[in-house]
Amino acid sequence: xxxxxxxxxxxxxxxxxxxxxxxxxxxxxxxxxxxxxxxxxxxxxxxxxxxxxxxxxxxxxxxxxxxxxxxxxxxxxxxxxxxxxxxxxxxxxxxxxxxxxxxxxxxxxxxxxxxxxxxxxxxxxxxxxxxxxxxxxxxxxxxxxxxxxxxxxxxxxxxxxxxxxxxxxxxxxxxxxxxxxxxxxxxxxxxxxxxxxxxxxxxxxxxxxxxxxxxxxxxxxxxxxxxxxxxxxxxxxxxxxxxxxxxxxxxxxxxxxxxxxxxxxxxxxxxxxxxxxxxxxxxxxxxxxxxxxxxxxxxxxxxxxxxxxxxxxxxxxxxxxxxxxxxxxxxxxxxxxxxxxxxxxxxxxxxxxxxxxxxxxxxxxxxxxxxxxxxxxxxxxxxxxxxxxxxxxxxxxxx
Numbered sequence: 215x216x217x218x219x220x221x222x223x224x225x226x227x228x229x230x231x232x233x234x235x236x237x238x239x240x241x242x243x244x245x246x247x248x249x250x251x252x253x254x255x256x257x258x259x260x261x262x263x264x265x266x267x268x269x270x271x272x273x274x275x276x277x278x279x280x281x282x283x284x285x286x287x288x289x290x291x292x293x294x295x296x297x298x299x300x301x302x303x304x305x306x307x308x309x310x311x312x313x314x315x316x317x318x319x320x321x322x323x324x325x326x327x328x329x330x331x332x333x334x335x336x337x338x339x340x341x342x343x344x345x346x347x348x349x350x351x352x353x354x355x356x357x358x359x360x361x362x363x364x365x366x367x368x369x370x371x372x373x374x375x376x377x378x379x380x381x382x383x384x385x386x387x388x389x390x391x392x393x394x395x396x397x398x399x400x401x402x403x404x405x406x407x408x409x410x411x412x413x414x415x416x417x418x419x420x421x422x423x424x425x426x427x428x429x430x431x432x433x434x435x436x437x438x439x440x441x442x443x444x445x446x447x448x449x450x451x452x453x454x455x456x457x458x459x460x461x462x463x464x465x466x467x468x469x470x471x472x473x474x475x476x477x478x479x480x481x482x483x484x485x486x487x488x489x490x491x492x493x494x495x496x497x498x499x500x501x502x503x504x505x506x507x508x509x510x511x512x513x514x515x516x517x518x519x520x521x522x523x524x525x526x527x528x529x530x531x532x533x534x535x536x537x538x539x540x541x542x543x544x545x546x547x548x549x550x551x552x553x554x555x556x557x558x559x560x561x562x563x564x565x566x567x568x569x570x571x572x573x574x575x576x577x578x579x580x581x582x583x584x585x586x587x588x589x590x591x592x593x594x595x596x597x598x599x600x601x602x603x604x605x606x607x608x609x610x611x612x613x
Contacts, residue, residue, distance in 0.1 A: 254401075260301040263335045265328055272297040274401035275454070275496035276432025276480060279305060286396040287311040289422065291348040292403030294318070296325030299341050300332055302399070308338040313390070315346045317355070344389055348400070349407050349415040351422055352384035390422045398422065398429045402496075405434050405457040412459075416471040423503045426554075429473065432498040434486065435461040441490055455487065458494055465499065473501035474528040474548070475555025502555050505529065509542035511577035513565035515585040516541055516549045525559075531582040538563055540585035542577040565590040 254274050261269060272295055279301045282288050288302045293314025302312045316322050325343045333339035345355040361379050365372065398419050407415050419429050434454045450456045459467070468476045480498035487494045505528070518525060518533035526532050533539050541549065548554055550562040563585075588595070 271295040276498040278399035278430040281430045289395045291400035294321045312341040314343040351390040352388040354389040468501040474505040475502040509579040510574035512569040514546040515563040516560040
């Protein structure tokens, strides 16, 4: 992971934050700097094939790779020396793909240096590293730089032509395409994107994920907003402090971008650093894409199993423990997906006669309601039958 992902141009007359961050992490690519971020306990099995140079120059605060599986296409934001990417290469296997994106040439060179050797050890190569900004995943910076070499900018008109070329590249040759990856991971990089581009950053993460995909993001958060003095300190900015998200705001950023099933999967028990009474710690959040789309009525219901008396989802649907709550087809699939964020929390109740998708009518999901059993069984259902003891009790049980 490389903190040089930051593109902030804040200046207080004494320093340029972007240059400060770039210089610090370019140096961190050449020589390990222990104070850049907090220690992380990785699964040692995946570190055995990695060279010491990559392990020593890893600057992260969590391990999002734990939530990535075999055969998936994974994108690592701010891939730096490539540690997370090479861990993911082993986890996704020969049928998966890993893309690392970084803005720092020194870090990219270090990550690429070991690609052939690690590929030989694995017996396959499934990893590539590209140059780009994480808040602008559509723009291939190598292609943009090539255009600049051929068309130097010396006037406002030239600058307009360059911006037009960047727009063309995003549309015709995007670095990372729409709906193209299964999982986006990041390890302590999002806090280094300037404040006014953070919403765009989350929108870009959402854009590149496939429906049903997810983001797993480890980052530094704080319990209070950083003070002006903290924001003005170049070392604290490059050290993952000044741009840290407030913890509750961090979660709301996922919600605003359209994610659902947003969950804190890891949280540091003690602060990593405390500055002016403000606590900074590592947080890992998992969030899913896929609740967008039409709501269709197919007479389905879900039953929330507890232990809470009721829960509310990201769209304001209220599920009371034990109630048959009417849901649209889309919500039913989300709530009963064995690999989704709500796995094991709900029982699905399908109608006795399935409603074909092409015959389904629009459903108003503005508020949840209890579905009467006759809606799923059918008004004409009057069957009477004796219980099947074998289906009620197991072969070794006595009823």
